[in-house]
Structure formats: structure tokens, C-alpha cells
Amino acid sequence: MIMEPINYTKGQAWGLVLLRIFVGWHFLYEGIIKLYNPSWTAKGYLFSSQGPLKDLFIWLTGDTTIVAVDMLNILVLTSVGLMLILGLYTRISAIVGAGLLLLYYLSHPALPGLPQGPAEGSYWIINKNLIEMVALFVLHQFPTSHIFGLNLLFKKKIGEAASSNSQTLPS
Numbered sequence: 001m002i003m004e005p006i007n008y009t010k011g012q013a014w015g016l017v018l019l020r021i022f023v024g025w026h027f028l029y030e031g032i033i034k035l036y037n038p039s040w041t042a043k044g045y046l047f048s049s050q051g052p053l054k055d056l057f058i059w060l061t062g063d064t065t066i067v068a069v070d071m072l073n074i075l076v077l078t079s080v081g082l083m084l085i086l087g088l089y090t091r092i093s094a095i096v097g098a099g100l101l102l103l104y105y106l107s108h109p110a111l112p113g114l115p116q117g118p119a120e121g122s123y124w125i126i127n128k129n130l131i132e133m134v135a136l137f138v139l140h141q142f143p144t145s146h147i148f149g150l151n152l153l154f155k156k157k158i159g160e161a162a163s164s165n166s167q168t169l170p171s
Helices: 010-035 042-046 053-061 066-086 089-105 126-139 148-169
Strands: none
Touching: 010 066, 010 089, 010 126, 042 053, 042 066, 066 089, 089 126
16 A cells, blocks of 8 residues: 655654654553563453453453463563654554553443543543553554654665666666
8 A cells, every 4th residue: 555645744743753752662661661570460450350341351361361461461562662662663553552552441441330440540431541542543644654763764775775776777
């Protein structure tokens, strides 16, 4: 799928780049802090799940599944964070990150009548997971890795290689 280039103002471009880097930092930090804490597990978070998928999340706390859930959580958080910060595969990273945040939300939805799960404040329908998920949706729709990121470097190298190949090949 070929995307039309998006013309951003300088403020829009850097605002979106900063959003991408800040969300990436949050993901990376959460993954790293869990990786280096040997006692961390998602078991308590999942076991306290509420809402319509409560049984699924509690099933994930089983002895045979929780180790894989913990490792996947760390891997996804760290990978999405790195990719967003570096500006590499940012559209895919935004989708994966939004999917993880959706699972977090569904585990502890901020719905009226349900007990509040682990949270810094009191929420009603919208919580920080949904806000960050929408931020990732925006980053998916308005990619910035061509402005600042490794995709920009790779694009330049591919362009340079293509132009040098076209000069050396006979016409």
C-alpha cells in the first residue's frame, strides 16, 4: 500500500514526534522495570480483573500460563517502546501497543458499577489506558518516522542505493 505523503506544519510534525517518543518511553520504561524486577508478575493484576472478560483474565493467571503472559507482556512493552522511540516500524508498533492497552482496559474497565482496579485516580469510562490507546491510534494515522527516526535513515539509504544503481546500469 503506497501512502500519500502528509504535509505537516513544523509544529504538527514535532508535536507528533514528541508524542511518539513520549508514549514509546512510557512503554519502554514499563517493560524494562518489569524485566529487572524478579518478583514482578501480572498475576495479581489479572486475578483482580473485572468486567465481561474476567474469566479469561483469571484463567491467564494459571501456573501453566502466567510465565508466558509475563514474558509476552515484557517483550511487547519493551519492543513497542523501542520501535516508537527509534522511529522504526512505528505503524505496526502503534497497532500492537494499542492492542495491549485495550487488553489492560478490558481487564479493569472503568465502567460504572464495577470496582476500580489498580489506578492512580478515580475514572469513569475513560482512563489512562484508553487515552494512550487513542494516542497510538493517532500516531498510526499520522506516522512520523519519515520526519525523525530510523525509517528516515533507511529510506535515504534505499533511495541513494536506487539512484546509484540506476546510474551504473546501462539504459
